[in-house]
Amino acid sequence: MSPNNGLRRRAAAALAGTAVLGLALTGCSGGSADSSADASTLIAYTGQAGDYQINFNPFSPTKIGGLGTIFEPLFFHNKAQVSDPLPLLGTEQAWNEDGTELSVTLREDVQWSDEEAFTADDVVFTFDLIKANPSINNAGWDGEITAVDDTHVVFAFDAPAFVKGPDLLSIPIVPEHLWKDVNPVEDVMEEPVGTGAYTLDEFKPQAFTLKANPDYWGGEPEVTLIRFLSLSGNQAGADAIAAGTIDWQTGPIPDILNTNENFPNYDAYTQAQNQMVLASCSSADLGCEGPQTDPAVRQALYYAMDRTQINSLAFMDTASDESPTFALTPSQDEFISADIAEKTVPMEPDPEKAGQILEEAGWTKGDDGFYAKDGETLSVTVEIVTGWTDYITAVDTIASQAATAGIEVKAAQSSWNEWTEKKGSGSFELIIDSLYQGPTADPYYLYNYFFDSSSGAEVGGSAGLNYSRYDNPVVDDAVNALANLPLDDAAARQPYFDTIQAEIVRDMPYIPILTGGTTSVWNTAKFSGWPSDDDLYAFPAVWSALDAAEIFKHLEPQG
Template sequence: MLLFTRRPGRRLAWTAAAVASVAALSLSACSGSDPAGANGGSGSAITVFNGATGTITENFNPFSPTALQPTLGVIFESLYWYNLASESEPTPMLATGHEWNEDGTELTITTREGVKWNDGEPFSAADVAFTFNLVNETPELNTTGLAATAEATDENTVVLSFAEQSFMQEPEILGNRGIVPEHIWKDVADPVTEVNSNPVGTGAFKVKSFSAQSYALEKNADYWEEGKPAIDEVRYISLETADAASAALTAGQVDWMSAFLPGLEQLLKDQEDLAYVNTPALTTSIYTCSNAELGCEGPQTDVAVRQAIYHAIDRTQLNNLAGGGFAGEGSPTLLLPERDAKWIVDPEHKVAPQTADTATANQILDAAGWTLGADGIRVKDGQKLALTIQTVTGWSDYISLNDAMRQQLKEVGIDLTPTQLSWNEWNANQTGGTFQLSLDSIGLYASPNPYYPYNQRYHSDNTTPVGESAISGNFARYSNPVVDAAVRAAGSTNDEAEQLAQYAIVQEQIVNDLPYIPIYINSTLTEFNTSRAEGWPTNDDKYAFAASWKAWDNGIILKTITPVTK
């Protein structure tokens, strides 16, 4: 599967199967031992494959949902960086401090001194104020719902003012907005359509050359962090087809890529220059169209059916069959059991059951009036317990999941029929609510705080009746006034103890209702060639989210790695 920007302005990510079909990539832009001729034979250079196939379209506009991946984090920087691979405090980038007023209506930010744009002009708080005012004044750019005006009160201080309490906008403001130079962007005629061919940013690298097959970034010699970056050049390549990834990696033609490669450990066994890291972060889940009152149709609108599915699937078997054994244990709270442990209130809800509990599943269905028919399929009020689950053609790991779950659920009298659709049809069904079950992944929000998944996936404000597009994220059409009130209460305070009390309420409801049924934390496998550069993230040191397609984190990794000296 190819690289997708799943929802404009939300996140850049491969869904679980997005990496699966990159099982072998045939190189169009690489040849010989020099990685794509990355540096003309001199200096230190690495080659990155981040999922681009075919023709590359030039776009370095940091406001655009289709900007080329290194735009955010490598060329343009945010005020802070949030490491979603582990529990940690935000890292100061273009800001060195921030403080809210008591009622959460003003956010004062102190900007870093001594920073220059890569054209030599000084960076200041005025650039930060300009960026946020441009977003506020241009609805097409405002993908995060920012409702603030900004004022630079001196060269290193900017104040954002909100009409209402806005503590929970903090991660989007500080960590998910590329700051642009006022002296350039004040003259941009249309910031929505601007391609920004010669991007002026504060990041560790700047654009050196561009073509439809590859593009190169070179180090920013005036970068504000002393001694970084150490790598001279980074080349991003496009590949023509999806049929030789492992060959490209083992041939030394790619230094950094993210792909699910079957038999990865065996593949790397005799390759001393190759390494990998696994950063599970996306919860592969069964989305259910759960709400009959909003037009959902089918047995899955019965909470007992959703509960039975939750208990009847054998997650260990599914991991071995479809996850290559690399998947992590998921949680019915939709949080990451390790990283987010402090936010999971009930220890019994930390992880979903890893083996099938058919006795519990049968008991739930019996109590709900679903009786076993002569053909082994349950029935209630003349309706068979027959469900259709959709996934995308070519998403091989998800197809394997559906095939295995079909057999597992048959054991408790549920008839599951998998279907494969084009991505466009699958996506239209999911956003429009014209599905019963759908396989997708959940994760990578603005910060690890549960407010972000709970607000997006469960709050009534973020859903619509079937037939209307629920682009805000509550595709399950879930509506629960108890959850709505708790999510809003958590979002109105920055007191973690109070937030935790509200999340306890949310978790009690959603673990029972299960509009999204977790399977496992999907593996995010990233591979490195260590012969030219070292200092990559490891399984023991996940200093950043390592995926080659991950915005923001790429800037941290590229300024951390160092050339191998021979």
């Protein structure tokens, strides 16, 4: 294969960078399942509305798959529970005493799926590629990497960088011999070559299939085929569970708490990690337009919500509380600043407080019941993906609640591809989404991903994870300071957490809703080995790509 085989080029604005931890293996609209397929074939549905558009570039926000399954990182970090990193392409890691060097031993006798040898040069190439392209450098890689020999690399930093280790070691490694002429921001990968347990078998707009790699260094997995279907949305996914035509989806179905009673071949498992938000295009200085650029509007929306009602109507009471600091409750409560008056979001609405905040900011309530300023009614639009029925219901509910507080909220639905484009380019006012956790149970990672200005961009440019375009030097300085401190030095770190939390609770570029109860429904009659309370070896979500890749390798067909 020549270096440019299997890829095509798009406008950079359409392919802004995203976190290497990756959130989305998603796809939908049309297509049908066939659970009568071979007993070792797993049929998955991940929730995207719209046909698949082929792209296996692991650094692109429009990738449809391949992260973890095809392109592996050095280690797998289990964000579902505290545990040691799982060796993948790396086998050992060690920091020097002052945190300025990280030495990694690589696995021997690994080959790419085109039968070329994997070496330390591929690792060095990948990290140089990341560093040269800021829009995909969400891990903040700013050091130097050296290949000592074919199986050893050393990461060097100018300052202590203990906290960067988990993120850096989760970056997918790509083959230098095929990627040396690839633009990782703009290029679409159609024929991916990786070291993972799976390779691409077939692509169609309605479905794509991965097949087990017989030469995988860890042994060929027992799930021989993984077929990712496109459907029309959450209702179609629920219907497919009822019909027994898919094996795994992460999303709502009716009466989800009684899944096994209703569908004996299936069971459901819930874990709360993803913090749901109304994300704003927050910075007028960076080109954001609309009333949501006023922090008072964001604060007013925060207090206008009846979260008990939202949880009941949209999430079947599977969501849980959330901290406005975005320290995950209850596992990260110890990091919440003592100076924060409200440790968790109010569950009941306070329209009077919302109105007071708006009036103090110069908004005036009109005869129509809505606030206005300078002749413009306070009206904001929330972008949602078509088919995401839980989020659609959530926004409809919020709109009704916000109207009581004098704020007009409208919903705009679009395909996942269009929604992603709007998010990356800043072409939105509000967008419903969720902020996810880092590789270990520590709020530093979420702050670094979503609040650091280095991964933002002017509207029209390609933002990384800071798609809210939040730009606060005080937060940037505190995040950078935390990067230099060991994770276990609580006394030194807490003042920086206090600083960050005071700023983001006041500014609220991401308006907290609730922590989503991420629920997977899976076929326990067809496959065993799913995560459980007794063995929570990965975060159980089909769209959490690195976690899903580990789950696929753990499963055993029962047919």
